[in-house]
Amino acid sequence: MITVVSDTHGRTTHRLSGQLLTAVREADLVIHAGDLITESVLSAFESESSRLVGVAGNSDTLSVQQRLPETHTIEHDGIRIAVIHGHHHTETSRSLFARQQHADLLVVGHSHAPTVRSTDEYTLLNPGSHAEPRGNRPAYATLKPTDDGFTGRLRALDGTVFETFIVPSRPF
Numbered sequence: 001m002i003t004v005v006s007d008t009h010g011r012t013t014h015r016l017s018g019q020l021l022t023a024v025r026e027a028d029l030v031i032h033a034g035d036l037i038t039e040s041v042l043s044a045f046e047s048e049s050s051r052l053v054g055v056a057g058n059s060d061t062l063s064v065q066q067r068l069p070e071t072h073t074i075e076h077d078g079i080r081i082a083v084i085h086g087h088h089h090t091e092t093s094r095s096l097f098a099r100q101q102h103a104d105l106l107v108v109g110h111s112h113a114p115t116v117r118s119t120d121e122y123t124l125l126n127p128g129s130h131a132e133p134r135g136n137r138p139a140y141a142t143l144k145p146t147d148d149g150f151t152g153r154l155r156a157l158d159g160t161v162f163e164t165f166i167v168p169s170r171p172f
Helices: 018-026 039-048 062-067 091-100
Strands: 002-005 029-032 052-054 071-076 079-084 105-107 115-118 123-126 140-146 149-155 161-168
Touching: 002 018, 018 039, 018 140, 018 149, 029 039, 039 052, 039 062, 052 071, 079 091, 091 105, 115 161, 123 161
Parallel strands: 002 029, 029 052, 079 105, 105 123
Antiparallel strands: 002 140, 071 079, 115 123, 140 149, 149 161
C-alpha cells in the first residue's frame, strides 16, 4: 500500500494521528508532496514510515529544501509516479512534466485541496492537507495495487473514503 500526504505545515511533529498514522505506519511507501516545513517534521515522518519519498515545498525551511529534491520520480509495483509540490507549475507545465517522466500518476500538493483528475496519459492526485486544510476537507490518499495498476482512495482523517479512483499502468 502507498499512503500519500501533503502540506503538513508542522513545526515540531508530523501531525499524524488515528487512521492516518496507522496508514503511514503500514504503508510500503509514503509519499509527501511538500511543505513539511522543518527538519523535525521530516525526521518524524521518516521515523514513522518504512520508506518515505518527499519533495520540497515553497514553505519548507532551507534545511528541508537541501534534504529533499524539488521533483522525484519512482517506479513502484508496476506504476511510475512523479511527485512535485506544484508551486512553480501551471496546469500546462504539470502536464508536460508528467509526460516527460512517463508518469502513470502525478502527485502534487500546494493547493491543500484533495483532487483527482484523469487524462488519457496520467492521473493527477492532490491528497489535500491532513493538518492545514484551509477551507477544504482534511484528507490523505491511499493506493493499493491491482492486476492492471492501482485503486486509489481519497480519505477523511477517520479513514472514511470519499472518492475512489483508478490509476492504470500505462506502457512507456
